[in-house]
Amino acid sequence: MNRLRRGLIDLRPLGASPDFRRLWAGGLVSGLAMQMSVVAVLYQVWEMTRSPVWVGTIGLVQAVPMIVLGLVGGAVADALDRRAVVVRTTALQSLVALALALQAVLDVGSLALVLGLVALQSGAGALGAPARRTFVSRLLPPRLLAAGIALHMIGFQAAMMVGPALGGLAIGALGVGACYALNAVGFLVSLWAVHRLPPMPPGFSATREGERRSPRLRLRPVLSSLVEGVRTTVRRPVLRGSFLTDLAATLLAFPVALFPMVNELRFGGDPTTLGLFLSALAVGGLLAGVWSGSVTRAARLGWIQLLAASVWGLALAGFGLAGPLWLALAMLALAGAADTTSVTTRAAMVQLDTDDRVLGRVASVEHVIAVAGPDLGNFRAGVVAGWTSPAVAATSGGVLCVLAVLVVALSHPQVARFRVGDEHRDARAG
Known part of the structure; x- marks a missing residue:
């Protein structure tokens, strides 16, 4: 029985850190909403174009800002308070989700607008992703670190399984705009969880007097x-x-x-x-x-x-x-x-x-x-x-x-x- 329990997912991180528990729950909610939004984007672009090429373009407009701003986000995460970076980028993602909802409700019918908003949301997420990846190591001791990452992974997999199905149901019952609106709400839940975290400046360096300098953007090129x-x-x-x-x-x-x-x-x-x-x-x-x-x-x-x-x-x-x-x-x-x-x-x-x-x-x-x-x-x-x-x-x-x-x-x-x-x-x- 002990061996069986040892094989099951380690839930100790949820009890060891209330901050981690909130972060994990917020990520689960926002992940579900994000997967619903993925279905909404695919559905809307297909309905607008009936072209698999344009549907495939969604991946391209997401990948480019992810790669470029993901690298920039690493430098930002090592120069500014990481919690503040994620708060701002998550807030921007929520605003973009709201803009997607509005264009759907108003039936604007602009493919360029949809793809542009998707690229902006992807870029905002990529800019904050490196800072977000450092949270677990700050909130948990090394012996629970792998278990905390596993909990995030199981949340991601659960969102991938359930989110698209919920998205399809929401589109059928309430329309595409509802999926985008729910995505905005999901980002707000994640924003609340991150906002409750303690400040997370990058590695401090001590001054000659033994005081610690506050993190700030360095003058050297990014x-x-x-x-x-x-x-x-x-x-x-x-x-x-x-x-x-x-x-x-x-x-x-x-x-x-x-x-x-x-x-x-x-x-x-x-x-x-x-x-x-x-x-x-x-x-x-x-x-x-x-x-x-x-x-x-x-x-x-x-x-x-x-x-x-x-x-x-x-x-x-x-x-x-x-x-x-x-x-x-x-x-x-x-x-x-x-x-x-x-x-x-x-x-x-x-x-x-x-x-x-x-x-x-x-x-x-x-x-x-x-x-x-x-x-x-x-x-x-x-x-x-x-x-x-x-x-x-x-x-x-x-x-x-x-x-x-x-x-x-x-x-x-x-x-x-x-x-x-x-x-x-x-x-x-x-």
Whole structure:
């Protein structure tokens, strides 16, 4: 029984920190509302254009500001109070959601306006994302850090499972504008939770008199500040190896672009089946979150990430070869579970192995990798499938992922040897 309880998700962070508890609940509410808004944007753009090209453009207008402002956000997070940064960017996201609701209710009918507002909302979120990523390490002790990240992951997976369905119901009953309005409310809930947090200045530096200086924007160029964050990532073997492991998984084996082709060729193009593919990944991720206790309590997080990334590749290779629908869904669920485990361990190692002085900038590198990797991986999968077949694209990608992870493990032994211990309690104090 004790072993069973130990395997379940570790809920201690919710009891250890009221601030973390509010932050997690606010993130869950805003995540659900955001997933509803995703459906609303897809639906509205399709209704306006009836063009899959314009629907695909939504991803582009989101990705560009995410990458650019995500990097800038790292420098901002290491120069200003991080809570204040997130408060302001979340408030802007709420205002943009309200503007989306108004244009829908007024039936403005401007595609440029919708895409522009989506880009603005994406940029605001990206600007605050690096600062937000540092909150968990400030609110929880190192021994509960991985468990706190796992709780955020399970909230994200739950929002992905439930949010789109709620969005579809809301559009059918109340219209697109209602989804956008609910998104604005969700951001306000998140804003309240962040506003209740204590001030979170970046790593202080002591003056000659022993006093601490308040954080402020430095005079040196932002570009120089960003370079320091990238240099830190490259120089630290644990960070470099962990990020390379993530890129091996996403660049070489990300499968979502293959789903429509696999569905058409093997399962008759039934849209219900296509939805099951997406849900299977989320179900696997959610189950991994529920049973994440053994992972988050473990000391050897690096070894677990390498193993999880390998399982991700093997599962997607299996998806490429699977004949029956049940086997294809099982492989995707296994891949989703491995992905959640890999992301949880990577995020914990980033927090533990990074000096707080540059944590925001390193978090911005992590954010860009998390955003760009899947998009580029989908592009690779689509190109390979066009040249060969979706089965070859999925299987070859999975095998290449496993081989790449093996190369990372051999060239970066520090990742496998990484252990959570007392040395990390003050590792980020500067």
